[in-house]
């Protein structure tokens with residue numbers, strides 16, 4: 679390993695107010711008291727591996743601005759939704775994504791303190807998304823959101839199913855991704871259903887996915903290369919090829935998602951066709967049930983706290 683950047687302790691935590699949206703029964707926003715301090719999260723928090731860690735950090739760098747973009751894209755059409763069930767789903771979606779955005783911001787701040795320049799990546803993705811907002815019509819932004827929600831849904835479904843992948847993550851980061859993964863699958867239909875309600879154009883939905891995919895991977899690889907370079911690991915060829923192979927090689931973590939990704943292009947596709955009900959049931963109990971591993975870290979809304 680290369681010379682490590684000095685690790686300054688941090689007490690970065692999610693310490694924010696819960697969103698105004700009322701918790702919805704089907705899509706409940708859950709606020710978790712994460713602790714991403716340097717004492718609680720090792721520098722190479724995925725398999726003690728710089729390549730895998732920087733890949734996940736690059737992903738995380740997209741979430742605060744990215745999920746804010748999703749919220750705005752869906753919120754734009756909120757008044758056009760008349761179905762009460764979908765209206766409730768939209769509130770739950772906004773609440774969950776707002777909290778994801780804040781939790782990843784807290785993680786990203788802690789990673790920046792550890793010497794990864796996630797603040798710069800966050801700034802750059804923010805600039806890119808503000809440009810998209812300026813030049814692209816709202817329906818295009820909603821189609822991009824629905825497409826990226828498809829990505830998040832199939833990626834997080836895989837995380838919930840692949841114990842061998844999740845056990846590489848250090849405990850608090852595993853908590854972060856398990857919480858996020860459950861909620862992504864709880865709300866995976868919402869942006870799609872809003873899109874179907876206000877447009878429904880198959881050609882726009884399928885057409886937008888192609889540049890979205892190209893830009894998504896260009897950004898991820900670019901961001902990861904910057905993180906590896908800053909960490910002095912960019913030319914660690916053996917390690918990086920091994921990591922690339924683990925993610926994108928034959929039977930790689932991302933490669934195995936290809937059939938589910940391609941389902942998006944079926945004209946009659948709906949996110950619920952990937953049935954995750956039983957999986958979610960199991961994980962909700964494991965994480966948030968009576969003896970759930972995250973139950974004690976959940977921060978109750980003020981209205982539910984004992985006076």
Ligand SMILES: [Fe+2]
Pocket residue numbers: 745774775778779858862
């Ligand atoms: Fe999210």
Ligand SMILES: [Fe+2]
Pocket residue numbers: 775827830862865
């Ligand atoms: Fe989402």
